[in-house]
Amino acid sequence: MSELRYLRLRKLKNALMLTLMLTLAFLTFLPLLLIIGSITLEGIKVLLKAGVSFFASLPPKPTDVSLGGIAPALIGSLISSSIALSIAASIAFISAFLTTEFPNNVISRVVEVVFRSFSGIPSLAVGMFVYSTVVVFMRTQSLIAGAVALSIVGMPYAYVYFTSALRSIPEEYREAAMSLGMSRLKALRYVYLGISRKYLLSGLLITFAKIIGDTAPLLFTIGFVTNAYFMGLDKPSNALPLLIFIYALSPYEIYHSVALGAAFILLVTLIALFEIAHAVVKEVRL
């Protein structure tokens, strides 16, 4: 009867471990829900209190009663992220095209490894690098310096998504394009882009989400302007995550509220970007 006992032991062990794993998984999942929940709840409260002008006014002073708004940060974030995305995406796309078209070349392999390791660079170090090159050179923190820092941070993400988009093209299409006598560039333009456009678009959206939410590269590069909406690309500006970070560090209650409102807006933007990216790719049928 020892076999039966062994089976029972196995069953017991199985049940125990499964319960433990499920509990752990639930405990892990819980904070993720809590974060979304608490930021949404507090954020909506702030937005209701501040009204529509939260999107259009300047941030408050510590002694103000009204919450003011986060317009400079919204404008700064939008402009810097758009510039950064266009730089990052073009470099990443060209590199991705090179490494997928010439996969066995030594240089392609090096580029591949470098891009994959690139995401290991702490974004703070990127910010310091841009500070000591662009900011020192221009003698001022600026929107463009922030955009450069963000583009460096976004590049590896764009590369990873673009390569997987280009590599997802079935080999038959590639062969068909080549057998028609198309050059590689023509094949890219008329065949590959059409097939992989949804993957490319979703990669673009996710890279944008990464860029718009990053704080550390902006700390020493973009400045922190709270008394003007927009002063030019070569002048200091502000950004949404930066505003949240600095206001969260400050001791004033009113700044914490503004930070929560801004965090809610950022969270909604990001979730929207992710959902669109997800929906776009789900439709792909090859």
Place this chain on the structure above:
Amino acid sequence: MFFKSKPDKILFISLLPFSLTSLALIVYIALTLGWEAREAFLRFGVKLFTENVWRVSEIPEYESYGLLSPLVGSIYVSITSVLIALPLSISLAFTSAEFLPKNLSKIVSHLTDVMGGVPTVIYGLWGSLFLAPVLRDVFMIPLNRYLWFIPLFSCTPLTGHSILTASVVLAVASVPYMTSLVREGLAMIPFKYKEALYSIGAMRYEYFKVLTGMLKPYIVAATLLGFSRVLGETTIVALTIGNSLKISLCVFEPGSTIPSLIANQFESAGLYKYALPTLFAGSLVLLLICLTLTYVGIQITYKWRESML
């Protein structure tokens, strides 16, 4: 290097400058940080990493800096948070990929992915405003009251901003990333092994055990990648650790890491001759560690993937 045709060669060469920007950038970043840090290295030498002082002065001769405390803090915080995040990520990945019904698993993995995209500043804000007070009241104060004789819990918690809070928030923030890595590895294990396991009557737990055994290198890689990410993380730590330069084993004490020190001191460091170079030295060390860890982690995942094919 040989090409099948001349147009190929021309195309490759014309694409090359753009593709090499990445390589050039990494080298240029490291060189720039090193160059900016040179004065600190020359003046303090090894003492920069073996002493714990932060003495600013208008007169350069009186200045003295040592990064021991933030260095120890960085490693301490990163190790604790990875230790918390790893078992959680493995169980979440397994549960959502293998054990949950399909609909539920889809929701869980989708939400985990979304949370992986949420900026760290939101985690930091949540940790600083909501988690820190709760952690202090329900966790730190009781632990300190009853387990004060253990050095880890021996100090009285004050504001809730502490090494423990930072580690917990970092762990929560790195769970989505590490979970997705583990899930990626799981998906890569050929189906025949999974079928074989069930066909010999393996129970869920035994199935889990065998698969984790196969995944071991991948899990090591996920740990390294997670560690590197946590080590370079700035916003969460700066918002939750409390920023003090004391070295302490007690997890309820505020502390600092290299990124949080840089974030806090950078603006004022420009006033002193050696403060800024010291911060650059810290970031250079950080960069080298993070790059190495990421490189090794990625190489392991490549090797493992090839072995699975």
